[in-house]
Amino acid sequence: MKNLLILGAGTAGTMMANKLAPELESRDWKITLVDQDETHYYQPGFLFIPFGIYSREDVIKRKRDYIRPGVELVMSAIEKIHPEENRVALANGQTLSYDALIIATGSDISPEETEGLTGEGWQRNIFDFYTVDGAVKLAAFLKDWKGGKMVMSVTEMPIKCPVAPLEFVFLADWFFTEQGIRDKVEIEYVTPLPGAFTKPVASRYLGDFLEKKNIKLTTDFDTGSVDGARNKLISYDETEIDYDLLVIVPTVMGAEVIGRSGMGDELRFVPTHDRTLQHKEYENIFVIGDAANIPASKAGSVAHFAADTVYDNFLRYIEGRPLLESFDGHANCFIESGFGKGLLIDFSYDVEPLPGKFPLPGIGPYSLLEESKMNHWGKMMFRWIYWNVLLKGAELPIEAQMSMAGKRRAS
Amino acid sequence: MTTMTVKDRSIEVNEEGFLVNPDDWNEEIAQEIATREDVGELKEEHWKVIRFMRDDFQANGKVPTIRRMKKTGGVPVKDIYRLFPKGPAKKAAKIAGLSKPEGCV
Structure with missing residues (x-):
């Protein structure tokens, strides 16, 4: 044996x-x-x-x-x-x-990697949502929040699920609108990347989305420390960003x-x-x-x-047979964009997220890099698929290797 | 593709200013890139970082991240930002004649 x-x-x-x-x-x-x-x-x-x-x-x-x-x-x-x-x-x-x-x-978050992050303010007006505990505490905070400046920041790459912090600000825009306080909340998205996302075409699409939703985008910001007593996020080259509420994706480590x-x-x-x-x-x-x-x-x-x-x-x-070099870095992610809509991106090591239809070319039902209600339902349905199909190791009707069918090369 | 001239030698660089042929690199070219990138005159402190980056790339085939420069190279992060202000990972890699650090995904 x-x-x-x-x-x-x-x-x-x-x-x-x-x-x-x-x-x-x-x-x-x-x-x-x-x-x-x-x-x-x-x-x-x-x-x-x-x-x-x-x-x-x-x-x-x-x-x-x-x-x-x-x-x-x-x-x-x-x-x-x-x-x-x-x-x-x-x-x-x-x-x-x-x-x-x-x-x-x-992998998991390591907030202690950032100077000052777990000090004053941690889980008082500084939260993560990459742990259940952090997400539940943030829910309790948001329930009674009257507004102010919310900063969503990504400390350093790579992070788990690189679209999650973007989804967070899209949903926050919707949530504060529903609560009737959107006009009292300023939202800023802070990232070490040169744009909203890691890949150029998607970065442009998602950057436009931020603008449309009146969310300020600050790029190339390398978080060095957090001053919880003065409510400041500080970069290594000593630029400071003020916040009333800081939602942060700390350093992610194995x-x-x-x-x-x-x-x-x-x-x-x-x-x-x-x-x-x-x-x-x-x-x-x-x-x-x-x-x-x-x-x-x-x-x-x-x-x-x-x-x-x-x-x-x-x-x-x-x-004892030779191995296949078959993994292509394929990723497929629904992106919640708020107000019951969502986007979908499908990409690999070699092909960045492109617009089009998925999985059936020209038909969908999902739209790539474009907002639709169907994409939102895809995301919500995914929880059932996760527990009932994916974890069991059963096949999903999607090829493991990324396919160019249905995708449009953007000009 | 554009070129950069150093001491009458024409060096190929890509649209972002990274060397096309890593073998072209020498200390004079490093200084020329540093000047173009507003880093100014390269001093021993800069060379320490550049040498670490080149050695590490030789050994591991990957452009080191800032975190790696700190943990393995022993250079404090604040120093890296002081020496190569505004986007040090990219800037230092360019001066060291390496490729653009692997973006994140």
Whole structure:
């Protein structure tokens, strides 16, 4: 009996275990999945909590209920990975040996990386919405807020779901309008990027959106520190931005165990081959999801498309066949734009988000890079798909590789 | 594609001013780019950063980020911003003859 060990039972790890379990049963492989948290979080739903659209209960489920029988789930923190010795030490004292390892330990915010951020003001008038806790506290704050200047800032790239902070300001514009206080709220979007988004065409579209919604855009701002006593966001070159309410995406880093094991880069992301998803150094290790240092979005849709490559390549690896360079960095993200509408972007390592129709050329039903009600419903429906199709490792009617069909090259 | 002339030598640069052929790089060219980018005369402090960036790129094949310059290169972030004001990651990479730092996704 051989052992496949999967570290992390989030979106990526759960999908991999569920996809591989039926295949490996017949091949004398045992799958063990390790995680420290009993709760599975539907992270795309965190965005809706501050505005009272979702509550905590809407985004959490029990991990065990989503893992196939035949996969052994071990609940423990992970102490250290010893890749030279093919074993992993757990915090509960157990040591697990493996023949192959899939790292799906994800990423999380590290507010303590920014000077002053967790000091005065933290969770009083400074909030994140990348944790359930932060999102729930921000909801409580917004419920009674009478208005003032709200700054949404991105500390440094890469972040999980790079569109989420944009969606946040679009929804905030809608929310304050509904509350009847939009005229009393000034909204500013602060980013270290040279534009609203990472890729030029989408950046232009989304930049126009910000302007239309009367949201000020401040680019090239590298956050150095936060002065919570004086309500100031300060860049490394000492430009200051005032706020009454600061909503921030802190620095995002890989899991601490990756750092402890000496397996990560400066942000604790694991060096991974960007097309095969095999570890750069160890042949029997694959990395999936936001734990990897590949230049793709750190988003669930990317993990979903990556799962096909890891599945194929893991089987090829155990059969001693050459790996496929099949992963293309495909990402597919709905972007809430407020007032019951949304946008959709579909892109890869080589092709930036372009306008058009998706998935059927000329028909849709979704519009790429264009606001529509249908896109909003796509986003809201996605929660059902996530729990009932995606996590189970089942196929969605979308190709893993990005397709140019239906896309228009912008002039 | 445009060119830049340094000591009668014509050097190819892209529309953003990054060297097209990394092998063209030498210290005189670095100084010329620095002047064009309003960084002024390159001093030992600048060279320390530039050398780290070039060595790190040699070793890892990636243009180092500011965070990496701090953590691995031991250069305080404030110094990097003082030495290469306004967009130091991009500016220092350009002067060091490297490509534009991998944008984020």
